[in-house]
Amino acid sequence: MTELAAHQPLHRALGLTDREADRIRELLGRDPNHFELAVFSLLWSEHCGYKHSALLLRRLPGDGPGVLQGPGENAGVIGLGDGLAVAFKVESHNHPSAVEPFQGAATGVGGILRDVIAMGARPIALLDGLRFGAPDDRLSRAVGGIGAYGNSVGVPTVGGEVVFDEAYGSNCLVNAMCVGLLPVERLTRAAATAPGAHVVLFGATTGRDGIGGASVLASAELGEEDADKRPSVQVGDPFTGKRLIEVSVELVERGLVLSLQDCGAAGLASSLSEMAAEYGLDVHLDRVPQREDGMEPWEVMISESQERMVAIVAPERLGEVEAVIDRWELHRALIGEVTETGLLRALWDGEVVGSIPARLLTDECPRYAVERTPRVATPERPTSVPPVREALLELIATPALCSRTFVTRRYDQLVQSRTVRRPGLDAAVLRLRPSWRGLAVTLDGQGRIGLLDPRVAGQLAVLEAARNIACTGAVPLGFTDCLNFGNPEKAQVGWELAEAIEGIALACEALGLPVVSGNVSLYNDTDGRSIPPTPVVGCVGLVEDVRRVPRGWRDGDAILLARSRSPVTLAGSEAQARWGTLGGSPFLDLASEASLVRYASAIAPRSSLVHDVSEGGLAVALAEAALWSGVGASLDLDDDAVELFGEVGGQVVVALPAEGIEPDPTGSEVDVRRIGTVGGDELLGIPLAELADAYEGRQRAAPEARLLRAAEPGATRQPAAKRPTIGATAAAHRRVGLQAHSKGPQ
Helix, strand or coil: CCHHHHCCCHHHHCCCCHHHHHHHHHHHCCCCCHHHHHHHHHHCCHHHHCCCCHHHHCCCCCCCCCEEECECECCEEEEEECCEEEEEEEEECHHHHHHCHHHHHHHHHHHHHHHHHCCCCEEEEEEEEEEECCCCHHHHHHHHHHHHHHHHHCCCEEEEEEEECHHHCCCCEEEEEEEEEEEHHHCCCCCCCCCCCEEEEEECCECCCCCCHHHHHCCCCEECCCCCCHHHCCCCCHHHHHHHHHHHHHHHHCCCCCEEEECCCCHHHHHHHHHHCCCCEEEEHHHCCECCCCCCHHHHHHCCCCCEEEEEECHHHHHHHHHHHHHCCCEEEEEEEECCCCEEEEEECCEEEEEEEHHHHHCCCCCCCCCCCCCCCCCCCCCCCCCHHHHHHHHHHCCCCCCCHHHHCCCCCCCCCCEEECCCCCCEEEECCCCCCEEEEEEEECCHHHHHCHHHHHHHHHHHHHHHHHCCCCEEEEEEEEEECCCCCCHHHHHHHHHHHHHHHHHHHHHCCCEEEEEEECCCEECCEECCCEEEEEEEEEECCHHHCCCCCCCCCEEEEEECCCCEECCCCHHHHHHCCCCCCCCCCHHHHHHHHHHHHHHHHHCCEEEECCCCHHHHHHHHHHHHHCCCEEECCCCCHHHHHCEECCEEEEEECHHHCCCCCCHHHCEEEEEEEECCCEECCEEHHHHHHHHHCCCCCHHHHHHHHHCCCCCCCCCCCCCCEECCHHHHHHHHHHHCCCCCCC
């Protein structure tokens, strides 16, 4: 117990304000006991309760054609036709990964897998968005955690992004996205649907690991002065996770469960409160399989031990459910029953240790309107970009833009035999066997642009995700978002959050597409310094025929450049970050950007290559296309830094046979012009071999080469610097055990 926890009221040590504690007493009509206060503190935490973002999130469109499940469940679900649906969601595990990168990232993967499983889907793909200060040992451990979990459970990691910026040096971001498939009729939800049904817990045993982990870590700033909270980071077991997938899928396929829920942040407290909302639920905590002696009721209730699921089962199907679980050698226990009281009652050896109306934990969670103070715009200053050859070779050799094979080769990309396009160019594509249809998936985010205009950052995150999907020939279907921001109690961060959400909403409305799931990660601060506003957006799209996904440009192909009416600018670009000073006011024409997405989807099936222009600008996109295809090109481009290295405004590179060129079908919304012809072994006067050496790091400058080697598997581990840790809140949850059974006023 820290001095902080010892010398302040318990509710404050648990992260509740005085006003929130008063509200709890008002709702209950009495003082809560320590058990109940611990449950309230977790369910009303920022991570579980979305206190500072729930009002803003109402702005996002969540419905549309094909949407079977929008926001509010474990994952969003969209119909694909032919009786098939896709479930998908992205979620953060930032704070645990900042404290312990390997387990933080690994359990982030495990958690997002279980969210998709809980919808009745079989996971078919993982994507990861990683933002670190540099490609160092901490990145390597996070990548190792992702690979260790994903590879072991047999789900391919097929996409995502890896971003390096010193702004994330002390507060990394680890966002994990999972995509799963399910028959439409097997869509499963969390809420209990019938009184008298049994509550079955299955999976791993419950221990003290992870108590207050995600829910507390993600609801507080990091700080050097706090005690080390690595014990609050959950510990994953991917082989148990694999068995959990198989059991859950079989239970749903055979119609043996009425409801299914993941045990994630706040453990049983969160999962059971959501399941009990419509009816009520009694849970016998002493029946929960435990792996540690002497656990108290509150510890069992809020433990975030991994690889656990809760099912609601009709009494007559209990034997069949138990047989399935036993066949996979998982632990199981009948821990409760659905009631009609509206109460979430926790019992220990027959004694009630806590009784809370379930809706108070969810519907009555405080909702705060954030204060908003706009940031003063920074004017754009001239950026002195080197000559094209020097600039391109330098950019593609930097950690910001170099090849990501040193990360992706540590992931199994082909398990399940669905992968049509691997990571490396725009979106990955997975086949929907046995048909030739496919699913395109991507995960994209914005950080630096958010420092200039968070609304544009939100728009651009959506548009780049949609363009990446469209470049495969897929039609985008919907989005999932992960909003990574600093402390929302700071008025400038509140403004950034509101503006980014508005930007996402505006871009989705322009595209006519919904956001069906997502996550908010706030308090990404270390010693008072917030990360850049970083909206991350995942997208899925439907490919009609995976045999027509562009594979690489070919000799003699014409190269076209399709551009929206949005201005291309150096503001917020990689070029500005390297050779200038951050500043400027980027702008997006959303109607034109939506037309560009439709253009890319339409032209891709008859093209040899379609590639989105994003970080690094047109010159970098052309280099990526040439290296991906193994063929150079002769180009007719002006020697203009903005044209070659500018970003923000939507652009797409298209390669196709010259006879296939047609007038732009979208009219004046998109400008299409020919900029060259495929052929040769050079690009912009640079031999492809030299480009490849720079891109793959064979000619990298010594300091950057050392950084990237540190992120390689098996690299010598450097002595760890003092790791950022969180405040005393998690320790306070252990203090609850002092008087866990007390029911009277404290």
